[in-house]
Amino acid sequence: MTKRIVVTGGAGYIGSHVCVELLSRGAALLVIDNLANSHPEAINRISELAPGDIRLIERDLANPAHKDDIVSAVREFHPDGAIHLAGLKAVGESVAEPAMYYRINLGATLTLVEALEAANARSLVFSSSATVYGDENANPVSETGRTAPANPYGRTKLFIEEMLKDIARADSRWRTVNLRYFNPVGAHPSGRIGEDPNGIPNNLFPFIAQVAVCKRKTLSVFGDDYPTRDGTGVRDYIHVCDLARGHAAALDYLDKQTTGCALDVNLGTGTGYSVLEAIAAFKRASNRDIPFSIAPRREGDVAEIYADADRAKKLFDWRADKSLEAMCADHWRWQSQNPDGYKS
Ligand code: UFG
Numbered sequence: 001m002t003k004r005i006v007v008t009g010g011a012g013y014i015g016s017h018v019c020v021e022l023l024s025r026g027a028a029l030l031v032i033d034n035l036a037n038s039h040p041e042a043i044n045r046i047s048e049l050a051p052g053d054i055r056l057i058e059r060d061l062a063n064p065a066h067k068d069d070i071v072s073a074v075r076e077f078h079p080d081g082a083i084h085l086a087g088l089k090a091v092g093e094s095v096a097e098p099a100m101y102y103r104i105n106l107g108a109t110l111t112l113v114e115a116l117e118a119a120n121a122r123s124l125v126f127s128s129s130a131t132v133y134g135d136e137n138a139n140p141v142s143e144t145g146r147t148a149p150a151n152p153y154g155r156t157k158l159f160i161e162e163m164l165k166d167i168a169r170a171d172s173r174w175r176t177v178n179l180r181y182f183n184p185v186g187a188h189p190s191g192r193i194g195e196d197p198n199g200i201p202n203n204l205f206p207f208i209a210q211v212a213v214c215k216r217k218t219l220s221v222f223g224d225d226y227p228t229r230d231g232t233g234v235r236d237y238i239h240v241c242d243l244a245r246g247h248a249a250a251l252d253y254l255d256k257q258t259t260g261c262a263l264d265v266n267l268g269t270g271t272g273y274s275v276l277e278a279i280a281a282f283k284r285a286s287n288r289d290i291p292f293s294i295a296p297r298r299e300g301d302v303a304e305i306y307a308d309a310d311r312a313k314k315l316f317d318w319r320a321d322k323s324l325e326a327m328c329a330d331h332w333r334w335q336s337q338n339p340d341g342y343k344s
Helices: 013-024 041-049 064-077 091-096 098-118 152-170 204-212 240-256 275-286 310-316 324-337
Strands: 004-008 028-032 054-057 081-084 123-129 175-181 183-185 219-222 237-239 261-267 292-295
Touching (some): 004 013, 004 064, 013 028, 013 041, 013 240, 028 064, 054 064, 064 098, 081 098, 091 098, 091 152, 098 152, 123 240, 152 175, 152 261, 183 240, 204 275, 204 324, 240 261, 240 310, 261 310
Parallel strands (some): 004 028, 028 054, 175 261
């Protein structure tokens, strides 16, 4: 596999699992993270799980004052490629502060592209999202589905995808993959790294987990009148370790390309579960009560979305293996062993 990899956002939830996966395959890593939504302890835990060559530079890709440092560090590292996960990701905040989202998410990407150009390393795997799809696509949604993100956060993902395609089109030395994640959940089976949300979680799994550990009293189920099998929203939950393997597989694929490319690839399981099914599975895994009540629909939510995962299988020979039971058991192990995340 590609050996020297820059990982932006490597201290975050998905990034930390990607780092463990790559280190365990013998890669050397340069992590660029401003630690705005992550904790330095994550890097210690990564090293504990997968001892190897990892260095963190605490710099902000979106801050012009940090750009020279970043470009020099990347050049000196002599990377073979990069995985770009750094960025803002809160949907509600993006609606309130769209300019900040465009500035930070697009600006950070441009700085990384410049640093990789300077280092003569033009392989890039970008952390995109299934949120780029509109709500009119039939399920399972393939990469040719219509894109129409419902909020500025989702539009930053789509615009970055387009930017990378333009860059690859203009210079055939660039090889890029936009990985469209469905709903990443779970944690490393060791319970040492996992999702550590700031404040009240927006997403279903971290919320359920905090209810199970008694940090929150009750979960609101957003809508039970969708045209789905039990009326609640259906999503394609994917274990974060399967997702991390997908990044390694994408790098391996880019490594083998002899000409430029710019691809979109879904990372999902191909199976959807409803909110009520996810709650029931978490209850079984944790053996805890998960009190919930039905609340109004959340604005911008689609009824149902799950992936057509064939392209990843065909191109990367990758597929997700882990079950909903494993996602819940691993998420619960992390949450119960670290009730306050990395501060525990
Ligand atoms: N849900 C609840 N209660 C909650 C939180 C969520 O009922 O407290 C429901 C939602 O309505 C939805 C399902 O649980 O039906 C999943 O919601 P999440 O917030 O966990 O995930 P989303 O599918 O809304 O969004 C996720 C990521 C986004 C990403 C998107 C891509 O959070 O960052 O997937 O589709 F863009």
